[in-house]
Amino acid sequence: MKTNIGTLIYTGILLSSSSYIFAQNNDNLSEHIATVINAKSIERIAPKYPMSAARSGQEGWAKVSFVIDKEGNVVDPIIQDSSGLSSFEKEALRAVKKWKYSPAMQDGEAIEQCQMLVQMDFVLEQQKGVTRKFKARYIDITDAIANKDLAQAATMLAELGDSQLWNHSESTYFYLADAVYAKAIDDQERELKSVNRALSGSKEKLSSDSYLYLIQRQFILNLSSQQYLNALESIERLEATDDNENLLTKLQPYAEQVSQLVKGSEPLLMEATIHEGGQFYHKLSRDTFALAVNQGSLDEVQVRCANKRSRFTAVNGNQWHIPKAWGQCTIFVTGMPETKFDVFETGAYVGEI
The missing domain is CATH 3.30.2420.10 (TonB)
Known part of the structure; x- marks a missing residue:
């Protein structure tokens, strides 16, 4: 599902015939300190x-x-x-x-x-930066993308990726190039994966413009894929970056809308896929969630919270409620590769405890 960065679509979701795996507690958890x-x-x-x-x-x-x-x-x-x-x-x-x-x-x-x-x-001590050979191949790839020779760019990226003979700096630039290529072919899932990996690499080796570009794409792609808390984390990363004034001014209004969305009462929907590794993870912003399988099958859902961990069979259509005392939670879902499902979030905003 693609989302225009200028428009946050609130989707109403009716969850019916669901059971609570976590027992509801009649005590007022919000008063517990x-x-x-x-x-x-x-x-x-x-x-x-x-x-x-x-x-x-x-x-x-x-x-x-x-x-x-x-x-x-x-x-x-x-x-x-x-x-x-x-x-x-x-x-x-x-x-x-x-x-x-x-x-x-x-x-x-x-x-x-x-x-x-x-x-x-x-990291190896003797490594200093990109090699001449890698730099030449990197320039060839980016030139091919700029010239819209995407078939040639795909071939060169595949060859470079298969070699995996990178140092830390080269790994960062490889994923930067792959992210630019993925954007050119409109593969947002691949682009977000490569953007995240480029930002996890050698920040000091990137130019300021490249680093800000990656943060901007990370924010937009997280928003487009309904990963709202991740989008807000992109803004936090931007706020801690030098020379951020222009980009922060541009993105801050959308970040405020995202914040209002996750803290509001409207249900949240995220479309998800289990890939080759057989695992999917997502940080929750609400205290209640459900999984609805559209294609394939799921095996298990593991709920890892700040103060508690639980594992359950991933029952299609079931609803889980998380006590507030458990803190911020991330779900890890396993299943058959290429399983497609929806994650529904309802209830109260969790926030950081």
Whole structure:
């Protein structure tokens, strides 16, 4: 579903014949005040550098989402995104499983802490920037896109992507080029993925104009794909960026509309797809959600909140209510590749607790 950045469409949704998996609590949760002490790191072992990547001069990064249990152990780590090299993903998972924390505490009792996300960067000391060979190939690709020779650009991008012989800077520029190509062919899903990866890479190697361009596209694409909280995070990133005055003035009115939307009472709809990795994740802005499968099948939905974690069978049409005391939540949904479904959000705005 494409959304004009100048128009936020409020969609009314009727959710019927739904059951509550989380028991409704008649107590007024909004009046409950809890003192939460976050988990503190005791030991964080650095990941090993993959030997094959080191020999090839490859650099990259991996983002890992994980849970800290009541004993302070890391459980259920998940690769949320990476620069694209599986060896970095494997080493990041191996390392984080060995980490140790003092557990989070709520009113004197140990609790799980579930909204944990860390990016591990794999960088070789001798690497300085893009190589001449990469720069030449990058210019050829961007020239082909500018000249609307998209078939040639696609071929060169595929060849460069298959090689995966990038350092940190080259990885950033590869995804920048891929994002520009994806915009040229109107593939918004691919563009957003590449924009996110370019922004997760080597920021200091990008020009100011390129960095601001990526933030602008990230905001617009998050809005278009109904990822409203992510769109607001793009604005926060922009606010922390130098030379942001013109772009911030341009986007701020739309950001205010997005903020009003997520904090309002109108239901929210997001169209989602399970891709090859078999997983989809989404940060919730409301305390009630439901999943409606349009094509394929779903297996499980895992709800990871600031102070609680639960796993359920992903029942089509079922509705889940999240107690406010659980805090900000992200859902991780698994299923058959290419399964298409809708995420409906209703109820009260959660916000940051």
